[in-house]
Amino acid sequence: MNKKIMITGGAGFLGSHLCERLLDAGHDVLCVDNYFTGSKANIRHLLGNPFFEAMRHDVTFPLYVEVDEIYNLACPASPVHYQYDPVRTTKVSVHGAINMLGLAKRTGARILQASTSEVYGDPAVHPQREDYRGNVNPIGARACYDEGKRCAETLFFDYRRQHGLEIKVARIFNTFGPRMHPGDGRVVSNFIVQALKGEPISIYGDGNQTRSFCYVDDLIGGLIKLMATPDGFTGPVNLGNPVEISIGELAKRVIDLTGAKSELMVRPLPEDDPLQRCPDITLAKAELDWTPAVGLDQGLKATIAYFDELLRADA
Numbered sequence: 001m002n003k004k005i006m007i008t009g010g011a012g013f014l015g016s017h018l019c020e021r022l023l024d025a026g027h028d029v030l031c032v033d034n035y036f037t038g039s040k041a042n043i044r045h046l047l048g049n050p051f052f053e054a055m056r057h058d059v060t061f062p063l064y065v066e067v068d069e070i071y072n073l074a075c076p077a078s079p080v081h082y083q084y085d086p087v088r089t090t091k092v093s094v095h096g097a098i099n100m101l102g103l104a105k106r107t108g109a110r111i112l113q114a115s116t117s118e119v120y121g122d123p124a125v126h127p128q129r130e131d132y133r134g135n136v137n138p139i140g141a142r143a144c145y146d147e148g149k150r151c152a153e154t155l156f157f158d159y160r161r162q163h164g165l166e167i168k169v170a171r172i173f174n175t176f177g178p179r180m181h182p183g184d185g186r187v188v189s190n191f192i193v194q195a196l197k198g199e200p201i202s203i204y205g206d207g208n209q210t211r212s213f214c215y216v217d218d219l220i221g222g223l224i225k226l227m228a229t230p231d232g233f234t235g236p237v238n239l240g241n242p243v244e245i246s247i248g249e250l251a252k253r254v255i256d257l258t259g260a261k262s263e264l265m266v267r268p269l270p271e272d273d274p275l276q277r278c279p280d281i282t283l284a285k286a287e288l289d290w291t292p293a294v295g296l297d298q299g300l301k302a303t304i305a306y307f308d309e310l311l312r313a314d315a
């Protein structure tokens with residue numbers, strides 16, 4: 001069935017892929033973005049589609065439109081971007097959630113929140129299950145993002161309890177792929193850009209800290225499946241790839257796949273950087289029949305090809 005679907009943060013990395021997939025599925029898509037970290041280049045190829053509409057709007061202000069479903073993705077997502085104006089970051093998460101939940105309440109739309117593995121903070125249990133309450137430093141430099149996202153989850157569940165909204169909460173773990181911001185300082189984009197430029201690859205800490213990386217196509221499939229679950233299922237549900245890799249090993253893979261001559265350069269670990277991060281996706285498997293299918297090397301190749309083209313165009 002053709003639906004009117006709104007995606008906040010639709011011109012960002014994940015949002016632009018989501019717009020594309022929902023258009024391909026025959027829906028009418030409204031992309032709402034203030035272009036803080038997203039860009040028109042990410043959605044340029046969609047602008048000619050009569051079922052696609054792009055609206056410049058800041059979600060910290062109310063919005064009045066008629067929609068059937070809302071994916072709330074608007075929020076700067078990488079430390080360099082969310083720490084640029086931390087007060088604003090909390091506002092985007094909290095005021096943005098209130099405004100979008102208000103819109104869902106008025107229209108009766110189903111609403112999905114792009115939450116994050118950062119709600120677990122520096123986790124004391126491993127891998128992280130949804131019932132783990134987390135270990136977040138509420139006064140640290142990352143708190144604007146972590147606590148903002150935690151408060152947004154609270155608001156989603158209170159709107160459900162108080163107003164009966166149909167909510168879905170996805171806790172997204174590290175995701176990578178084409179259209180990541182080249183300057184966002186996230187590990188995959190950093191390593192690839194440094195390797196393609198032949199610069200030294202900066203490793204924070206000793207490189208033994210582990211992460212798990214989900215390819216964007218898999219993640220988007222998970223969000224769409226979550227939105228389609230019956231009303232009784234709200235989540236929160238972890239979406240991510242449970243295959244762990246150390247940061248040092250990731251750097252070596254990127255060097256191999258790009259054929260770069262880059263050396264590794266060790267830098268100090270940033271404050272509150274978790275040592276391990278890995279999703280337990282048992283719930284997503286059971287409730288969404290979802291499991292990531294794209295391997296790390298396959299995803300890295302597609303991402304390297306994207307950045308290679310981008311850097312050549314800039315040269």
Ligand SMILES: NC(=O)c1ccc[n+]([C@@H]2O[C@H](COP(=O)([O-])OP(=O)(O)OC[C@H]3O[C@@H](n4cnc5c(N)ncnc54)[C@H](O)[C@@H]3O)[C@@H](O)[C@H]2O)c1
Nearest residue numbers: 009011012013014034035036037038058059074075172175
């Ligand atoms: N990519 C990941 O690995 C990851 C992991 C966990 C959670 N998430 C969440 O997924 C969502 C999308 O992340 P992304 O990686 O695509 O980041 P992104 O920065 O590429 O996308 C965020 C988008 O939101 C827009 N935006 C920011 N503030 C806004 C505002 N006030 N009003 C309207 N639009 C605004 C930006 O311009 C951008 O287009 C975020 O909410 C993020 O917290 C992403």
